[in-house]
Every structure is written in structure tokens, then in C-alpha cells.
Amino acid sequence: MNYVPHTEQDQQAMLKSVGKNSIEELYHDIPADLKLKRDLQVSGGLSEIELRRLLKGLADKNQHLDECGSFLGAGAYDHYIPAFIDQLLLRSEFYTAYTPYQPEISQGTLQNIYEYQTMICELTGMDVSNASMYDGASALAEAAVMACEQTRRKEFVISDAVHPEYRETVQTYTESQNLTGKPVAFKDGVTDLEQVKALVNDKTAAVIVQYPNFFGNIEDLKGLAEIAHAQKALLVVAVADPVSLGILESPGALGADIVVGEGQSFGNPVSFGGPHIGFFAAREKYVRRMPGRIVGATVDSNGQRAFVLTLQAREQHIRREKATSNICSNQALNALAVNMALSAIGKQGLQEMARQCLQKAHYAFNRLTALPGVEAAFPGKPFFKEFVIKLPQDPERVNEALFKEKIIPGLPLKRFYPELGNALLVCVTELRTKAEIDLLAERLGGLK
């Protein structure tokens, strides 16, 4: 393909106007010994016909979620995406725009973000939200940094029941600023409050947990908030599965100070882990320390309501090294998908979606734990749509065996939690049917 429109005559006319004889001459600032004297070894030059063939060939080497019954979750969730969403995301006025620096011709993007911010506040029970972060993990990392800045303390306490890849990201971000995360163990599948109490003191900036946690269990946010607040530390809550907020009490109502998470569940495909969309919300008093873009409503020269990027004195292009974060481009189009999905799913729809996840997950839990040798890892703990079971066999083997039958039973936890042995994290969304769950139980039960 060639996306350069110029003819030979165009080029000649333009070079003439510039006063040069060739394009090569335009590069005279590059020292001769730095010029690349060979062709780039990048294969290509394909037509669209060939590109389609090539990419289809690569895609066909993968097995995707429509070709199997997947019970994988762990931060990337296969939920229903209404048909209209992708058609509207392909409106190129949306997807070929840049960050809305010129509000007069960017009201579409800006109003979308304002609506999205409102929805995130509604879901999380927070006062303010930003325009988006790269993903849930980096949002949590920035929340940890922000809590330390806000409290001027250099330590935080983070639960082992937070998504392991979120914890790793937090570690990467905070380590370079000499901030220390103290891990708290979990007990019976939830954060051990006694240990939290023992670890939190007047040096603690934040207590960080996930809700529902990585195992799908529901943390005692109220209890955690009390412990944190008693030492003037913040409660930072990560929500990797915000569908749960259709049923669960909002973190804000339970005392959270900063709520971050992953919005992929709403309108965004799993897409091998990205692009997803981090959300970032907080109590109003922290707004001037928040990272990222924020959109506000104001009026235009005719006095009518309009939207604009605001509170930019926090940001890198104004504050440079004193900025609250370095984030610039974020995940605006994914936020648009979230807005579209939540608009269509709506107030009742979200409750229904959450109810179906909850009920199907419990049906699956009851079927699976009734199998001989299969046990609940954390019996009696309330969970939302994910749960952990212990298998009599190595779950990697089980996955291999069942994959031949087009079933992915879940995520073996050994790679993250060797101490949990043959544990498998199972996720059930509203898209899984009773028949698929029954088949999973049947095949799992049939394994030797």
C-alpha cells in the first residue's frame, strides 16, 4: 500500500518551491556517517488483498473465545457487548481525533468523557473521576503514589489478594520513588484484618485492597476503612470487576477514599489484554492531586453549556516535573465504549447483568464442588462471579485435557500462588450458559 498521494510532478513542484533538487537534500542536517546506507529490513509493500490474507492467517493460528467455553477471568472479562457499540466506535470523527485540545470542535469527545466520569462516580460512590488511565493495574499504581503524596508518608500496606499483576505494577511504580509496600496475607480468601491492624501505623499512607478481590471474594471494606482512617491513612480500593457494583455496595459508601479499577467489562473486548481502560475516582478533596485528564462543564461565549479539559495545572504540559503524573494519551476511545455500554445496559440492566453473573457463578460453584475430590478453596466466603476450587489433579493438566473439548476451565493459580497447590480460579459471566457449565462439570468429573 502507499498512503502518500504525491505524483512525480507534485514532488517536483514542491521541491522547486522549497529550493531543493531532491528529498535527500532536505536531510542535510543529518551527518553523513549517521545516514543509513542500506534499506530497512522490514518486509512489506503488501496490497490490501495480501494484508487480509496475512492477518487472517495469523489470527487463525489462535483459538478465540467464540471457539470454546471459557471460564477465564482474572481481570479480563468476557461480557456481552451490544452490537451498536462497534458500529459507533467506527465513526471516524471519534476514533481519528486527537486529545480534545480544541474544545469548539471536540465537544463529542469532551461530552463523552463528562458522561463517563459521571458513570464512574455513580458506580464507585466517589465524587470525582478522571478521563481514564491505561488500565486497572497502572491506575492502582498511580493511586498508591498519589496516596503517599497526599499524606506525605512513604509506606503503604497492600493485600496479597490484590491481582498479582496489579501488585507487580504497583511495585514497579513505587519502588523508583522509594515508597515501600508492605504485603498483607489473606486468610480464608480475604485480607487478614488482624494483620492489617498490626501493620498500619502513623507512617502508613494507604491500605490497598481489591474488591471483589483476585479470588472473587468480597473484602470487608468497612472494617478496613476504620483501621486505615484511625491512622489517617487512605483506603484505596481496586475494582477489577466493576460489574459487581451492580449488586455490591459501592466502595465509597463503605469508606474508600480512592477507587480505581478496570472498565474493560463494559463494551471493550478482552483483546489479549489490551487496550483496556483504567478508571480513577476519588473524594472531591483529592481532585487537585489526581493524575490524568479531567473534563469539566462550563459555558461558551454565548452562555450555553459546553465541556472542556480542566484543572490542567496538575498536568505534565503545564507543571512538567512537578506534575501529579506523566500521563498524556490515555484510553479515551475505550472510555467511550464504557459510556456506550453503560448507557445501553442502563440502571436496571446493570443490576440484572450482575445478578446473572452471581447466580451462574454460584450454580457453577455448587456443581463443581459437588464433584468428588473437588473442594472450595475458601468455603463459606461470599464471592461474586469468580471463585477458587482445589482440584485433585494439576490444573495445568486439566486445562490441557479439557481444552481438547473446547473448554477452558479457568486459571491455574500455581504461577501466582504456589502455596495454594492445585487451585483453579473460575469465572462465570452472563455469557456462559447452563449447558456450558454442565459440560464443564461433567468433563471435569470424568477426568481420571
Next chain:
Amino acid sequence: MPEKLIFEKSVPGRRAVVFPELDVPALDLDSLIPKELQRKEPAKLPEVSENEVVRHFTRLSQMNFGVDTGFYPLGSCTMKYNPKINEETSRLPGFARLHPYQPEDTVQGALQLMYETTVDLSEIAGMDFGTLQPAAGAHGELTGMMIIRAYHQSRGDVKRTKVIVPDSAHGTNPATAALCGFKIVEIKSMPNGEVDVEALRKAVDDETAGLMLTNPNTVGVFDPNIQEIARIVHDAGGLLYYDGANMNAIMGYARPGDMGFDVIHFNLHKTFSTPHGGGGPGACYVGVKDFLVPFLPKPVVQFDEDQNRYYLDYDRPQSIGRVKAFYGNFGVVVKTYTYLRAMGGEGLKRASGNAVLNANYLLSLLKDHYHVAFDRTCMHEFIITPKNLKDTGVRTLDIAKRLLDYGYHPPTIYFPLIVDEAMMIEPTETETKETLDSFAEAMINIAKEARENPELVTGAPRKTIVGRLDEVRAARQPNLRYTE
């Protein structure tokens, strides 16, 4: 007409989405979730029909301006045409419907695509290997600067706490270095836009961790002293970080790796044609020289030749760790890969050459009508200012707003900070000569209007859906969400 908020269209009981009947026996909610953990008040999401949702977002799209709407010469952002085939390929279910935790054997095509993209971008960069984990340019900077930090620490060289950043740098550079715990040493640029080599020489010492540089720099100039700059930093024991936001100027002509850079990022949503999405998702490649490969974020995509199999390598004890969950903005990487295969090495070089030609051509049309900040051959972008129109009272902001009336997206304005009233113009290679001619005509007209009828310019825009916004009010009385 402004569009109502979706919340303002809400009517209790109205619905768009319906779910199938629950096909498993329903258990009593209270037996599953203790009452005190149940939500007391449902989130106030809109209650609207599907038709209304679709009209709402269609209407919002009409209040936007994208590359497909018209010319978008936003400097430093490389708003080139976004090929539509990229949108198609990235949506193939074999890519879009892959779960990140699927067994590796079931995602060989995806891993191959990531591997080949990494190898190709490394070839373009002149680096040895890289990662696609960061989600955008600034995220790549963070990754790269953490790699530099980890490198010094691995050698016990812990006093290297300073990072040198020219005053022409993009704001993300100093913000990133600070986020990595570095102190920033700013050095002034020379009047011709180049790094002040003497100032650099004075700035480096045994506490220098590295230098962050954009080349071509943010004023559109290729710094001819780059080898000297690299030598000064390396001799002092520091490393060189390359902000690749401006790579669109030099693909196939020169490679940052050959210039002496040790770490580099590319914004895939600039040079490599993936759309910007109104503020993301972008994607990013970070490339490094061999000696820094051990520090790359994990996992790293590898190819096992013996087994002819791609895999994710987590066993990397010196890695800086992760910068996000999973493996990067994979869906965007598919678009990059499609573009690479569409262009090939030759096509990429042609793209850069014509991007530079377009910029110089447009500059030649405008230079008699505006003040040119750096009067020399430019790379893919250049800066002009209305200094020559000062007595008219017309400022850069006014010109930008007037351009809206002419149907153009304005250039980047007031950046870089070192040029007063900067207008940074980057036409990209995908624009025709006619488009550039018409844009130049509009700009020249505006200069004329400024002299003859300045109110026409200072009162702009008039044709947009909203007028100029009260930004002071937005910041003083923040209204950041809808409430009933």
C-alpha cells in the same frame, strides 16, 4: 444545538439492553451476599432506549473533528491518515477475542505478531530488542527511564540521580523523570533550536543518570551535533534516552540506535498510523541496546527456534517488573503490524521523505506571511508565530480559533514553551499538495484579516457548534459530573 446529556434523556423504566432469561435456578440473594454488602441504591445510570443511545452518540460524533473530517496539522502528534484495513484486521475475532491467560499454544499467532512487530521496530530504531508493554508514549518514557535507573543500580552506581532535559522537551519528559525519582537538570536550547553543547558539557557529572532527547527535536530540527552530545553523556557515565515522538521524519534515513541512543520509545499512534481515538488508546514500543535487554519489563515475547514456538518469558531476574497488566495494547499493535506489512522498509522511508517534503513545502508557502521561529530546512514539522502581526493584537490562540471557521484543525499552539506564541505545524505525508495549498491560503488570509479586520480573528470561531469556552470558570468552579 448542543446535545443533552444522556442522563437528561433518562426516563424511569426505559431500557435498551435485555438479557436472556436466567437459565440456572436462582438462589436467594441474601444467602449469597450478606445484606450489608448489598448495594442500597443502584448506580444512577441512564434509562434510555437503544435508538436514543445510538442517536446520542451519533450526534456526539458529529460534534467532533478527526483526520477523516479534514486537515489536522497538529504538531508533534503526527495526525496521518489511519488506514481502514487496520481497523478491520484488529477486529478479527482471532485477535480481539483472545483472553490474555489462554494457554500459549492457543495464541501462537498473537505472539508471533508481537514478536515480529518488536523485531521490525527494533530494526527501524537501530536497537537490539524491545517491549510492547507500555500503553502510550509517556508510559514508554517511564519504562525506559526505569530501565536506565535499574541499569545504574545493577552496577552499584547509586549516586546517579539526575536526568538532563532540554528546555524544548515535551512535558512528559521531565514529568516522567520525576516519577522515576530523578532530579531534573534543565538545559537551555540555542537560538537555532539545537542543544547547547557547552551547557550540556557543564551539566553532566558523575551524578548524571542520563539525557532525554527528542531528535528531530520539538522545534522540528535534526540536531546535527547528536554524536557529540552522545559522547558527552556517555563519557560522563550517563545513558541516552530517545523520545521517538518525531520518528516520522527519519524512518529509513537514520536510526536513533546508530546516533548513540541506548533506550528509545516509539508512539505507535503517531508514526505507525494507529488512530489516536480522541485521546487514546495508543500503544508503545520501547527498544534498548543489548546490555539493557535484561531490564526490559516482563514478560518478554521470545521465539524458540528449536521448537518453532513463541512464548512469554517471565524468568527475568533483572527486569524492572511490569508497567501494566498483561502484554500491552495488543489491539493497537495489530494495527501497527498491518501498517508495517503494508509499507515495508521502502514504504516507511517514502513516508518519512514525503512528511519532510510536505513540511518544507508548507513552510515555503507561509514564511513570507508569518514569523518563522527557526529559519532553516525543517524536518517533518516547523514553528511559526504571529510576531509580525503583533501590532494587530492578534495572538496565536486567535489564529487557531479562526482556522476552525476555515474548517481546519489548528496546529499545536503554545508548545514548545521556548518559542513565544508558537504554532507548531506538522502536515504529515498523507496530505496532498492541494490540501497544503488551501491551508496555506487560509493562513495567509487570516494574516490579512488580522491587519484589515482583526475582530474577525479575535472574535473567532463563529461557525462552530459552541463558541470560545470559559476555561477560567471551568477551573475555578469545577463541575466534573452530572447531578440531578
